[in-house]
Amino acid sequence: MASQSLHFLAPNNPSRSLASSPFRRPSLLPERLRLFRSSAAAHTPPPDLNPSPVPVILSSTNGIGGVSIAAAASAIDVDAVTEAELKENGFRSTRRTKLVCTIGPATCEAEQIEALAVGGMNVARVNMCHGTHDWHRRVIRQVRRLNEEKGFAVAVMMDTEGSEIHMGDLGGFASAKAEDGEVWTFSVRALKAPLPERTINVNYDGFAEDVRVGDELLVDGGMVRFEVIEKLGPDVRCRCTDPGLLLPRANLTFWRDGSLVRERNAMLPTISSKDWLDIDFGIAEGVDFIAVSFVKSAEVINHLKSYIAARCRDREISVVAKIESIDSLKNLEEIVLASDGAMVARGDLGAQIPLEQVPSVQQTVVQICRQLNRPVIVASQLLESMIEYPTPTRAEVADVSEAVRQRADALMLSGESAMGQFPEKALTVLRSVSLRIERWWREEKRYEAMELPDVASSFSDKISEEICNSAAKMANNLGVDALFVYTKTGHMASLLSRCRPDCPIFAFTTSTCLRRRLNLQWGLIPFRLSFSDDMETNLNKTFSLLKQRGMIQSGDLVIALSDMLQSIQVINVP
Numbered sequence: 284m285a286s287q288s289l290h291f292l293a294p295n296n297p298s299r300s301l302a303s304s305p306f307r308r309p310s311l312l313p314e315r316l317r318l319f320r321s322s323a324a325a326h327t328p329p330p331d332l333n334p335s336p337v338p339v340i341l342s343s344t345n346g347i348g349g350v351s352i353a354a355a356a357s358a359i360d361v362d363a364v365t366e367a368e369l370k371e372n373g374f375r376s377t378r379r380t381k382l383v384c385t386i387g388p389a390t391c392e393a394e395q396i397e398a399l400a401v402g403g404m405n406v407a408r409v410n411m412c413h414g415t416h417d418w419h420r421r422v423i424r425q426v427r428r429l430n431e432e433k434g435f436a437v438a439v440m441m442d443t444e445g446s447e448i449h450m451g452d453l454g455g456f457a458s459a460k461a462e463d464g465e466v467w468t469f470s471v472r473a474l475k476a477p478l479p480e481r482t483i484n485v486n487y488d489g490f491a492e493d494v495r496v497g498d499e500l501l502v503d504g505g506m507v508r509f510e511v512i513e514k515l516g517p518d519v520r521c522r523c524t525d526p527g528l529l530l531p532r533a534n535l536t537f538w539r540d541g542s543l544v545r546e547r548n549a550m551l552p553t554i555s556s557k558d559w560l561d562i563d564f565g566i567a568e569g570v571d572f573i574a575v576s577f578v579k580s581a582e583v584i585n586h587l588k589s590y591i592a593a594r595c596r597d598r599e600i601s602v603v604a605k606i607e608s609i610d611s612l613k614n615l616e617e618i619v620l621a622s623d624g625a626m627v628a629r630g631d632l633g634a635q636i637p638l639e640q641v642p643s644v645q646q647t648v649v650q651i652c653r654q655l656n657r658p659v660i661v662a663s664q665l666l667e668s669m670i671e672y673p674t675p676t677r678a679e680v681a682d683v684s685e686a687v688r689q690r691a692d693a694l695m696l697s698g699e700s701a702m703g704q705f706p707e708k709a710l711t712v713l714r715s716v717s718l719r720i721e722r723w724w725r726e727e728k729r730y731e732a733m734e735l736p737d738v739a740s741s742f743s744d745k746i747s748e749e750i751c752n753s754a755a756k757m758a759n760n761l762g763v764d765a766l767f768v769y770t771k772t773g774h775m776a777s778l779l780s781r782c783r784p785d786c787p788i789f790a791f792t793t794s795t796c797l798r799r800r801l802n803l804q805w806g807l808i809p810f811r812l813s814f815s816d817d818m819e820t821n822l823n824k825t826f827s828l829l830k831q832r833g834m835i836q837s838g839d840l841v842i843a844l845s846d847m848l849q850s851i852q853v854i855n856v857p
C-alpha cells in the first residue's frame with residue numbers, strides 16, 4: 284500500500300523509498316481524499332521535538348540557505364532561519380506570532396539588520412517622522428539585498444508622519460531632560476540649531492493660537508507634562524509639572540478641563556503634503572506596506588488605495604490603518620474593512636484616551652481585525668524598559684504575553700529596536716515569550732473557538748471560506764503536522780490564518796512580493812515556488828524539494844488546499 288501511494292505521488296522519483304524511511308508513519312487510506320474518511324490507523328501527532336523556546340540562531344556568515352537558495356530560482360525560496368527552525372523544532376513548533384522591528388540609528392547597518400532577520404524579524408518598519416529619504420532608501424535597499432542574497436522574506440513597512448502636532452528635533456541632541464518647575468518655550472518660529480536653551484520647536488503653525496493659558500501640555504501622551512503659563516506671539520511659555528525625558532519629534536497634545544482639545548488641529552489632513560511625498564518615495568522604493576498614522580475615516584484609506592493602484596500596476600502595496608486617535612475608534616469597523624490591516628498604536632492612542640482604556644481598546648481592535656480577516660499589529664512600549672536595560676520588567680513580559688494570547692498577528696518594537704541599547708535582546712524576548720505561550724496552547728490543547736462571521740463577498744469566496752474553516756478544524760481534530768496552501772492571491776492563506784489553527788500554515792505563492800506581504804500574518808510560513816494548476820504535480824514537487832532540505836519527513840500528515848481549484852486533500856508525505 285505504501286509503495287502504491289509512493290508511485291501515485293511520485294512517479295518520477297523511484298529513488299525515494301517509503302519502506303526504508305525511519306520516519307514512516309501509517310498512511311491514511313485512501314492516500315488522497317477529496318472527501319475525507321476517518322481512519323483509526325491514521326495518525327499520532329508528533330511530540331514537540333524541541334520544546335526550547337529559543338530556536339537555533341545561525342551565524343550571519345553562515346552560508347546555509349544563503350546565496351545558493353536564492354540563486355536556485357526554479358526551486359523554492361525559503362530563508363535559512365525558517366529552515367533551521369523547521370529542522371530543529373519540527374514544524375508544529377514554529378513561531379506563529381509575527382515580529383515587526385522599527386529600524387533606527389541603533390539598527391540601520393547591514394549587519395544589524397541581518398542580525399534582526401536572523402533573530403526573527405518578519406517586517407522592518409521605517410518611520411517617516413524621523414530621518415531623510417536618503418537614510419530610509421539605504422535601509423530599504425539593505426533589507427532588499429538581504430532578501431535577495433539570503434532568501435529572507437522580510438517585508439518593509441513605511442509609516443507616515445501624519446499631521447498631528449509634534450516637537451521638532453532637539454537641535455541635534457538625542458534627548459533633553461525637563462525638570463520639575465522649569466520654564467520651557469514651545470515656539471512655532473522656524474528656529475535653527477543651536478536652539479536657545481530650553482526651547483522646543485513645534486511643527487504646527489496654529490499651535491500658538493490654539494492653546495490657552497492654563498492648558499495642560501502632554502508630551503508623548505504624558506511622559507512629560509507642562510502647564511501653559513504665558514503666550515507671547517509665536518512663543519508659548521510652559522512650566523514643567525511632571526518631569527521627564529523629551530525625545531526628538533515627540534507627539535504633543537493639549538488638554539483643557541480634563542479633555543483633549545481638538546480645535547483646528549483636528550481639521551489637519553490625515554495625509555499631509557509631506558506624507559504624499561513620502562508615499563511617492565515609498566512606492567518608488569517598493570515598500571510592501573504603508574501604515575497611515577492618525578487615520579480618522581475609511582475615506583482616507585480608500586483614497587490612498589486608489590492612489591497606489593493608479594501608480595503601481597504590477598505590484599500591490601498593503602495599506603495598514605493605525606488606530607491611534609479618538610476618531611479612528613468611532614469609525615473602527617469601516618476603517619478596518621477599508622484597510623489591508625491595522626495597528627494598535629498604543630503610544631499616541633494613550634495620549635488621546637485615558638490610559639486605563641487602552642487595554643480594552645486593544646482587545647476590541649484585535650478581535651474585530653481577526654473577525655474581519657485583517658492582520659493586526661500590537662505596537663508601542665511592549666518592552667520600553669529595554670531601551671536602557673538588557674532585561675524586561677515582569678509587567679512588560681505580561682503585556683507581551685497578553686498580546687500573544689489575544690492571537691494578534693504581530694508584535695512591534697519601536698524605540699527598543701530603533702534607538703535602544705539592546706535591539707536584539709528585545710527581539711529575543713518577543714520571540715521567546717511568543718513561543719512559550721504558543722507551546723502552552725499546544726500542551727493544553729487550547730484551540731480557540733472565536734466566532735468567525737462570514738466575510739465572503741461572492742459565492743466563490745464563500746466556498747473558499749468554508750473550505751478554510753473546515754480545513755482548520757480538521758487540522759486541529761486530526762493533529763496534522765501542517766496545512767499547505769497554494770495561493771496566487773494570498774486570500775486562502777489569510778482565511779486559514781484567520782482560523783488560528785493549531786498547526787503551521789505553509790503558504791506557497793509564485794510571487795516574491797506576495798510572499799513578503801504574507802509574512803505579517805499569524806502562523807503563515809510563506810514560500811516562493813512556481814506551481815501549476817495541477818495539484819498532483821505541485822504536491823510532488825513540494826514534497827520532493829522540502830524533503831531534500833530535510834524540512835519535512837515521510838509520514839508527516841498534511842492537509843493541502845489550493846486557491847485555483849478550491850480543493851482540499853489529506854495526505855501523508857510519501
Ligand SMILES: Nc1ncnc2c1ncn2[C@@H]1O[C@H](COP(=O)(O)OP(=O)(O)OP(=O)(O)O)[C@@H](O)[C@H]1O
Nearest residue numbers: 385386387388410412413414530630697698701702
Ligand atoms: N529613522 C530614525 N532616525 C532617528 N531616530 C529614530 C528613527 N526611527 C525611530 N527613531 C527613534 O526611536 C523612537 C521610537 O520610534 P517610533 O517609531 O516609535 O517613533 P515615535 O516618534 O514614537 O512615533 P510614532 O508615533 O510614529 O511611532 C523615536 O522617538 C526616535 O527617537
Ligand SMILES: CC(=O)C(=O)O
Nearest residue numbers: 628629630631662663
Ligand atoms: C506606533 C505609533 O505610532 C504609536 O504607538 O503612536
Ligand SMILES: [K+]
Nearest residue numbers: 442443444576
Ligand atoms: K509615524
Ligand SMILES: [Mg+2]
Nearest residue numbers: 607628630631
Ligand atoms: Mg503614533
